[in-house]
Amino acid sequence: MQLISKFSRSGLMLLLILLIMLPFLISSSYLTHIVTLILLWSFVATAWAYMARFGMVSLGHGVFLGIGAYFPTLMFNYWGVTPWIGIFVGLVVAIVIAAILGYTCFRFGLLGDYFALVTLAVAEVSALVIMALREITGGSLGYTLRSTGRLADMQFADKRVFYFMALILLIGAMYIWRRIDKSPVRLALTAIEESEIAAASLGVSVIRYKMMITLLSAALTALGGSLYAQYVTYVSPDTIAGVGVSLSVCFKAILGGMFAVLGPFVGSAIIVSLEEYVRISLGTSFLGLSQIIFGVSLLLMIIFMPRGIMGSMSMAVAKRLNRISARH
Amino acid sequence: MLNVQDLDVFYGEFQAIDNVALKIEKGQTVIVVGPNGAGKSTLLRTIAGLLPPRRGTISFEGQRIDRMEAYHVVENGISLVPEGGRVFPHLSVLDNLKVGSYNKAARAKAQQWMKRIFELFPVLSNRKTQRAGSLSGGERQMLAIARSLMSQPRLIMLDEPSLGLAPLVVDMVFEFVLTMKQEGYTVLLVEQNANKALKVADYAYLIESGKLVFEGRSEDFDKNPYIKTAYLGI
Numbered sequence: 001m002q003l004i005s006k007f008s009r010s011g012l013m014l015l016l017i018l019l020i021m022l023p024f025l026i027s028s029s030y031l032t033h034i035v036t037l038i039l040l041w042s043f044v045a046t047a048w049a050y051m052a053r054f055g056m057v058s059l060g061h062g063v064f065l066g067i068g069a070y071f072p073t074l075m076f077n078y079w080g081v082t083p084w085i086g087i088f089v090g091l092v093v094a095i096v097i098a099a100i101l102g103y104t105c106f107r108f109g110l111l112g113d114y115f116a117l118v119t120l121a122v123a124e125v126s127a128l129v130i131m132a133l134r135e136i137t138g139g140s141l142g143y144t145l146r147s148t149g150r151l152a153d154m155q156f157a158d159k160r161v162f163y164f165m166a167l168i169l170l171i172g173a174m175y176i177w178r179r180i181d182k183s184p185v186r187l188a189l190t191a192i193e194e195s196e197i198a199a200a201s202l203g204v205s206v207i208r209y210k211m212m213i214t215l216l217s218a219a220l221t222a223l224g225g226s227l228y229a230q231y232v233t234y235v236s237p238d239t240i241a242g243v244g245v246s247l248s249v250c251f252k253a254i255l256g257g258m259f260a261v262l263g264p265f266v267g268s269a270i271i272v273s274l275e276e277y278v279r280i281s282l283g284t285s286f287l288g289l290s291q292i293i294f295g296v297s298l299l300l301m302i303i304f305m306p307r308g309i310m311g312s313m314s315m316a317v318a319k320r321l322n323r324i325s326a327r328h
Numbered sequence: 329m330l331n332v333q334d335l336d337v338f339y340g341e342f343q344a345i346d347n348v349a350l351k352i353e354k355g356q357t358v359i360v361v362g363p364n365g366a367g368k369s370t371l372l373r374t375i376a377g378l379l380p381p382r383r384g385t386i387s388f389e390g391q392r393i394d395r396m397e398a399y400h401v402v403e404n405g406i407s408l409v410p411e412g413g414r415v416f417p418h419l420s421v422l423d424n425l426k427v428g429s430y431n432k433a434a435r436a437k438a439q440q441w442m443k444r445i446f447e448l449f450p451v452l453s454n455r456k457t458q459r460a461g462s463l464s465g466g467e468r469q470m471l472a473i474a475r476s477l478m479s480q481p482r483l484i485m486l487d488e489p490s491l492g493l494a495p496l497v498v499d500m501v502f503e504f505v506l507t508m509k510q511e512g513y514t515v516l517l518v519e520q521n522a523n524k525a526l527k528v529a530d531y532a533y534l535i536e537s538g539k540l541v542f543e544g545r546s547e548d549f550d551k552n553p554y555i556k557t558a559y560l561g562i
Binding site: 195199200 | 378423426428
């Protein structure tokens with residue numbers, strides 16, 4: 001086991017160095033754009049997996065993405081409030097919504113499928129709210145961020161700034177993930193997942209721990225939504241709120257493996273690249289093909305590799321090492 | 329030590345506990361017997377703070393606990409071994425025990441306490457790193473009890489510890505209840521297996537459809553003709 005952790009640690013360092021140097025190595029701003037998207041979605045998928053890996057599968061993280069994306073954008077366009085403050089407001093709103101939602105679900109003991117269904121409904125509601133407030137939000141046509149190009153408005157001439165912001169956020173999210181793993185919180189949340197009654201009767205405050213991880217997950221997701229909106233300077237209920245994007249976040253984490261710290265990153269890298277590839281090579285001639293590919297591959301994944309790519313890989317490596325050490 | 333008075337508990341419209349009163353003195357082993365669905369588990373869950381009572385009071389060592397959250401009740405010295413044990417199957421034996429010492433008071437002394445637990449349960453100390461899901465039924469029940477003891481309770485409540493276990497293992501569990509008694513624990517035991525439970529009890533209660541129908545010492549139970557035929561099979 002020690003060997004594996006040493007191995008994965010040096011692998012992580014190598015990946016990190018590569019990601020830091022990448023924007024300087026490649027001159028294509030298109031490629032940098034793709035990797036920025038990968039980093040952004042990895043960050044969001046990692047935040048989603050904070051909850052999912054302890055059995056709280058949310059199909060409604062689009063709500064928090066939407067809040068994070070829309071609040072700073074609208075506040076800037078209407079009131080001229082700098083996104084540096086707007087992001088903070090979005091963050092607070094997301095935390096409040098998550099607290100209301102989470103507390104309601106956990107108080108009444110909604111678990112597993114039921115929890116997932118409630119969150120799914122909430123995601124749908126978030127898209128409907130955006131459409132209903134058409135006058136303000138632009139409805140389903142979306143809304144474009146006013147361009148000023150000023151640093152104070154979080155707009156940068158060099159788009160690579162966003163790349164590094166996304167990278168820092170992702171590293172931060174992975175660091176917190178590791179810290180959770182090493183803290184008693186992991187034990188408490190695992191115990192809660194396996195039996196809430198047993199955990200509660202042993203003195204684990206079930207609601208407190210579930211709320212903690214939910215608020216953390218929602219806050220980081222909102223932050224991801226904010227950064228996405230500032231980066232692409234366009235928000236719409238299809239791309240950053242509602243059911244579709246909620247599910248696509250889950251897909252990324254599940255594909256890569258939601259129990260491994262690198263899983264959501266690997267999943268996002270595969271899906272974002274594949275989406276781009278399909279979009280470019282087929283153009284508009286076969287709309288929806290990428291969705292079909294994802295649908296089928298997700299189905300196969302869940303049946304044959306329920307722990308995702310990273311989960312299955314680490315299990316295979318562990319088996320291999322066991323066999324080697326057994327031989328000696 | 330524990331004093332339950334005029335307790336009513338409802339699941340929606342259904343009344344599971346109807347005006348139950350119960351008293352336990354320090355160091356006693358008290359049992360609650362009764363048929364399936366009589367409300368025995370409900371009673372324990374209510375004391376543990378997992379269910380809110382609609383009416384009545386529960387006090388422990390002079391303090392009201394009937395409106396407390398479950399984790400708070402544990403901090404105050406009451407611990408419940410839920411029905412079927414409910415060990416955490418994917419956690420190791422050691423991690424299961426660690427969850428047991430999660431409350432603030434217990435965490436400080438968890439290390440020494442763990443040693444003590446392993447002396448009491450030598451079977452578990454050989455299986456520290458094994459997943460709890462891979463243990464046998466009896467070992468799991470032992471782990472569930474050990475895990476509850478990790479919270480350093482003064483009152484330990486056992487919900488049907490003999491459920492689903494082989495006869496030989498059931499004897500082991502009851503022997504352990506006696507050991508706990510000798511160790512000075514106050515024990516509240518809920519059982520369908522009235523015969524065996526009465527042998528270890530200082531005082532017993534009989535519950536039928538949520539109502540208290542009889543109480544007394546083991547001898548009183550043995551003498552009562554109704555209980556004899558209905559529960560002891562004599």
